[in-house]
Amino acid sequence: MRNNTFQDRRWVIAGIFSVVILIYIIRLFSLQIVETKYKIGAESNALLRKTIYPPRGLIYDRNNTLLVYNRPAYDIAMILREITDLDTLEFCNTLNITKDYFCERMKDIKDRKKNPGFSVYTPQIFMTQLYGDEIANMQQNIYRYPGFYIQNRTLREYTFPYAAHVFGSIGEVSKSDIERDPYYRQGDYSGRDGVEFTYEKHLRGEKGVEILLRDSKGRIRGKYRDGDADEEPVAGKNLTLTIDIQLQKIGEELLNGKIGSIVAIEPQTGEILSMVTNPGYDPSILVGRSRSKNYNELVNDPTKPLLNRATLAQYSPGSTFKPIQALICLQLGGINEHTRFPCNGESSVPIRCSHYHGSPVSLLNAIEQSCNPYFWQAFRATLEKDGYGEKNSSFKENYQAWMDALYSFGFGHKFEDSDLFEHVKGNIPTQNYFNRYFGETGWRALTIRSLSIGQGEVLATPLQLANVMAIIANQGYYITPHLNKNDTMLLKKHVTAVDSSHFPIVTEGMWRVFEYGTGRYYKIPGLDMCGKTGTVQNNFGKDHSLFVGFAPRENPVIAIAVVVENAGFGATWAAPIASLMMEQYILGKIDRHYLFDRISTSILNPDVQKR
Amino acid sequence: MFKRDSVTYSIDWLVLLLYFTLVIMGWFNIYGASYDLDHEGSMFNFDFRAGKQFIWIITAFVIGGVILLLDYRFFNYFAYYIYALTILLLIITIFIAPEIKGSRSWLVMGPISIQPAELAKVSTALVLAKWMSRYNFKMKSPRDFIPLIFFILLPFGLIVLQREIGSALVFSTFLLVLYREGMRGEILLMLSLFIVLFILVLKYSASPIANAEGTWGMVLAMGIVLISQFVYTYFFTRHKKEAWILAGSVTALSLIFIVLNKWFFTVNFDYVAIAITAATTPYWLVVELIKRYKKYLFPAFMTLVAIGFCFTSDQIFNRVLEPHQQIRIKxxxxxxxxxxxxxxxxxxxxxxxxxxxxxxKGFLNGTQTKLKYVPEQDxxxxxxxxxxxxxxxxxxxxxxxxxxxxxxxxxxxxxxxxxxxxxxxxxxxxxxxxxxxxxxxxxxxxxxxxxxxxxxxxYGGSSLWSFTILLFILLRLDASRLERR
Structure with missing residues (x-):
């Protein structure tokens, strides 16, 4: 063996080989096991998570009439990098758009200020919310425009042009929505108001995901793991409303040309049968591409069609407050069923009476004839029944009792457990308020006399007034007014502070209103109805016309409150509207066509537009 | 029973087993890498890479078999001729090869294209073995050593001319063979040191030193050179005192310049580092004369070479390398x-x-490779x-x-x-x-x-064939060890 003197060097060489291999194994360990960024990098490289939107739940009325459903719509998306040889003119013709629009749109998409997520690699929305007929041409020719894709989505569609404020609408989620609920992603849609908002989670369902494989050129190359990792979307659940769409329709027609609202409630259940506000709009105008344009018009309309007056407008109840006043005075012992008070008609002090009736007047007559002096004296008798006491303490105690009783009728606070999108609490003035205003001992029954007839600081929404009628119809309790038919709320009876024994006489008084009083012209023959008109002074022109009531007298099925702003006497406008609503609901149809036509065609406010 | 001198008896079965395992794994992974979600071709479909590789594998087995049947002396006797033939092929290739991806290295003959550069690796291994196994071969004798370098540089140069720098660099690996056969180990160390210097200068030449002139690149590179000198002297000679004198004076000088820079005038540390390092050369020459110790001439010389190299490495990088190579290194x-x-x-x-x-992720389940994110993945x-x-x-x-x-x-x-x-x-x-x-x-x-x-x-016929030839010649040579002669 010659020339083998360097034999030991084989260990050096073997060492070099081994060290390099060992370094590589360590490097592999750090790349494949220690580092996680490469795994994430691989996912964002190759997996395209495509959201599958579930169909939103349908909405039915209480009689299972379909009200809101979904209609397929389409977005046109494009990946700029994949667009080749685009014949712009032909493309515009296919989509039925002008070349100017096309250029404008392209410019907007590429403008990173307007479209921060712009990238030539990812899908960009070129046009959105197109209907089938608008896109039919495109669907047939899509293969001619590489880089353009059609994406499915659904849009709301409405069977009737009514109840827009009940439904609310759907719009793109905001940044804060996304932060609040991780379910949402940029570009998702959710209910913005109405039941679409309150029942968003019920209606929206669960999004599904389809994981697609995307190659290095951005092309889709099939499903990841053959779809094993995909998640099927879960369809949204349907919603049955308490609304009777026929009643809603009649209500909206009756308020035609007027500003006002109607709330009708089924007393036993608290179910809202109709919730009308006028001016309103056709819910379908806030869908799809025209949404933002129409929304702007609605916002800028001085008659405020977006305001749901049924739950957000607060009015002094005026004379419609008298039945409640009577109940509370009876309960607190200021009066009893036989109490009579004198009335000097026009010359009564401190509050005049505008009606003509005998004196001294009884409770029944006072309700029937809406006698202001009676209720002033009853109110005073209640508050002063123990005298004024040390620093008016006895008086204040009685005021507090009066106020608490009103609270128990749903005044002055929100319905905490309600599913209504937005409602306000109205107002019942507190002791503190008067103490601040007049000083600790500076106010007496006389100071706050306008409260006795529902004027002054007392404010209530039409919803609260209708709810009070439900209380009287129920002889002393209410179920929170609500819109979801399947949420009975029956277990939660809100019992008022007034004993049920006091209700019959007030009911009798209200019955007399329809028999002999201000409502007598609008009595439905053969039906015992109860009600009370109200004519409310306000600072904005003519008096508001109010009416509250329920029917039939025995086993009532509908309690109602109607407000027509600046229309005049309660008996002239609100009463017939309420009467027609009751007729529609109880009898299922309207026989008094002359009355219906007269009311529905009367334009009291020419600014009110039907949209 | 096998005959004692038959190839089947004496062949190294472990190497053969490893070879088959690697080749079959390659075939499966080429199928995996070129597997297309749209066309799920079979591994035997000749329209696809895996199918083609199957042909290459079968032909490679045939070539391997043929080599095993040849007489083992064939390779020894014909080593020069084989080498000459491949050199000829390399030269021809430069002139007739079409340009593919920027290089002229492929000889296209109908459906088959081969890369002579691959074969050159085998023939160079053969010719080196032949030359170094000559009777009385001495690595230190220039008459033996210079042709040896020539054998390596000739194919290297020709392949560079084909613009296949990657393949050309492969020939540097023969330095390991030379080392095993007696080349000075310092050469390998020097080469490693120069690579380190090159990287340091390149990487840090753009990092200026704060509050002074100069860059970290040169300072670090000179630091490495000085440390190498210290290590060499301290561990490989008996002159530990001289090593400490070096370390001490270098540290002192550096501190002086740092102080000067801080309180008196701005110092260019590039020049300071070079000057200090250059000054070590006369130091070692003096030590060599005093101690009559002959081992300092080489390090002193290499120090000057290193300074020159560092000084020009930016130029080397920018002039010699092409832009795409520069960016890959950067x-x-x-x-x-x-x-x-x-x-x-x-x-x-x-x-x-x-x-x-x-x-x-499992066979055929890779997403990155399936979806062609990685180029050249087969x-x-x-x-x-x-x-x-x-x-x-x-x-x-x-x-x-x-x-x-x-x-x-x-x-x-x-x-x-x-x-x-x-x-x-x-x-x-x-x-x-x-x-x-x-x-x-x-x-x-x-x-x-x-x-x-x-x-x-x-994937690829040329590479599989040439590696097969490379390995099977070895198996054939090894199998002859038991033959009676």
Whole structure:
């Protein structure tokens, strides 16, 4: 063996080989096991998570009439990098758009200020919310425009042009929505108001995901793991409303040309049968591409069609407050069923009476004839029944009792457990308020006399007034007014502070209103109805016309409150509207066509537009 | 029973087994890498890469079989002729090869194209073995050594002319063979040192020193040179005192200049570092004269060479290397990031491997490779597919196969009676090692992107054939050890 003197060097060489291999194994360990960024990098490289939107739940009325459903719509998306040889003119013709629009749109998409997520690699929305007929041409020719894709989505569609404020609408989620609920992603849609908002989670369902494989050129190359990792979307659940769409329709027609609202409630259940506000709009105008344009018009309309007056407008109840006043005075012992008070008609002090009736007047007559002096004296008798006491303490105690009783009728606070999108609490003035205003001992029954007839600081929404009628119809309790038919709320009876024994006489008084009083012209023959008109002074022109009531007298099925702003006497406008609503609901149809036509065609406010 | 001198009896079955395992793994992974979601071709469909590779594999087996049937003396006798033939082929290739991806290295003959550069590796291993196994060969004799360098540089130069710098660099691996046969180890160390200096100067020449003139690149490089001198003197000579004198004066001088820079005038530390380092040369010459110790001439000389090298390495980088090579090196050194451009390959390859995890995603389940994120994934980047689909376990398994193969070849080399056989075996091991080191290193992002295949695994006839020839010649030579002569 010659020339083998360097034999030991084989260990050096073997060492070099081994060290390099060992370094590589360590490097592999750090790349494949220690580092996680490469795994994430691989996912964002190759997996395209495509959201599958579930169909939103349908909405039915209480009689299972379909009200809101979904209609397929389409977005046109494009990946700029994949667009080749685009014949712009032909493309515009296919989509039925002008070349100017096309250029404008392209410019907007590429403008990173307007479209921060712009990238030539990812899908960009070129046009959105197109209907089938608008896109039919495109669907047939899509293969001619590489880089353009059609994406499915659904849009709301409405069977009737009514109840827009009940439904609310759907719009793109905001940044804060996304932060609040991780379910949402940029570009998702959710209910913005109405039941679409309150029942968003019920209606929206669960999004599904389809994981697609995307190659290095951005092309889709099939499903990841053959779809094993995909998640099927879960369809949204349907919603049955308490609304009777026929009643809603009649209500909206009756308020035609007027500003006002109607709330009708089924007393036993608290179910809202109709919730009308006028001016309103056709819910379908806030869908799809025209949404933002129409929304702007609605916002800028001085008659405020977006305001749901049924739950957000607060009015002094005026004379419609008298039945409640009577109940509370009876309960607190200021009066009893036989109490009579004198009335000097026009010359009564401190509050005049505008009606003509005998004196001294009884409770029944006072309700029937809406006698202001009676209720002033009853109110005073209640508050002063123990005298004024040390620093008016006895008086204040009685005021507090009066106020608490009103609270128990749903005044002055929100319905905490309600599913209504937005409602306000109205107002019942507190002791503190008067103490601040007049000083600790500076106010007496006389100071706050306008409260006795529902004027002054007392404010209530039409919803609260209708709810009070439900209380009287129920002889002393209410179920929170609500819109979801399947949420009975029956277990939660809100019992008022007034004993049920006091209700019959007030009911009798209200019955007399329809028999002999201000409502007598609008009595439905053969039906015992109860009600009370109200004519409310306000600072904005003519008096508001109010009416509250329920029917039939025995086993009532509908309690109602109607407000027509600046229309005049309660008996002239609100009463017939309420009467027609009751007729529609109880009898299922309207026989008094002359009355219906007269009311529905009367334009009291020419600014009110039907949209 | 086999006859004692038959090839089947004496062939090294372990190497053969490792060879078959690697080739079959390559075939499966080429199927995996070129597997297209739209066209699920079979592994035998000749329209696809895996099917074609199957043909290459079968033909490679035939070639291997033929080599085993040849007489073992054939390679020894014809080594020069084989070498001359491949050199001729390389020259012809320069002139007649069509330009493919910027290089002229492929000879296209109808449906088959071969790369003579691959064959040149085999023939150079043979010719080196032949030359060094000559009677009375002395590495130190220039008459023996200079032709040896010529044998390596000739194909290297020709392949550079074909603009296949990656393949050309492979020939540097024969230095390991030379080392085994007696070349001074210092040369290898010097080369490593120069690579380190080159990287330091390149990487830090753009990092200026705060509150002074000059860059960290030169200062660090000179620091390395000085430390090497210290280590050499301290550990490899008996002159520990002289080593300490060097360290002390260098530290003192450096401190003086730091102080000067801080309170008196701005110092250019590039020149300070060079001056101090250059000053060590006369120091060592004096020490050599006083101590009559002859081992300082070489380090003193190399110090001057190193200074010159560092001084010009920027120029070398910018002048000699082409822009795409410059950027690959800069990306490797983290000096630039260009994930969509030149850094794309390596970044995607790291993503593919990194996403494999411990067990991998499973055969044909890799997303990065299937979806063509990694370019050249069935040829130069085949290791990505293994990393992604078979994970850490699979990758380490392949590396261990290579390691076993290399160790086995070294063992075979050392059991040869004939120097020709041994030297050739070292050539084989060095070639295989260099390919694995560069290829896997590039895929793992620790080596610059140099387009050379992974032995036995990468797709391609030329590379599989030439590695098969390389290995089977060794197997044939080894099988002869038991033959009666």
């Amino acid at each position: 990306i490797l050194l983290n000096m630039e990031e260009d994930l969509m451009g030149a850094g794309y390959n390596v970044n995607q390859s790291k993503i593919a491997i990194g996403s494999g995890g411990f067990w991998g 040829t130069d980047f085949i290791f990505c597919t293994i990393g992604e689909e078979h994970g850490f376990v699979g990758s380490v398994f392949v590396l261990i196969l290579y390691w076993l193969l290399l160790m086995r070849i070294l063992a075979i080399a050392e059991r040869q009676k004939e120097a020709f056989h041994r030297i050739y075996a070292y050539g084989v091991a060095s070639l295989l090692f260099f390919h694995v080191m560069i290829n896997v290193g590039m895929v793992l992002g620790v080596m610059p992107v140099i387009g050379i295949p992974l032995p036995f695994l990468s």
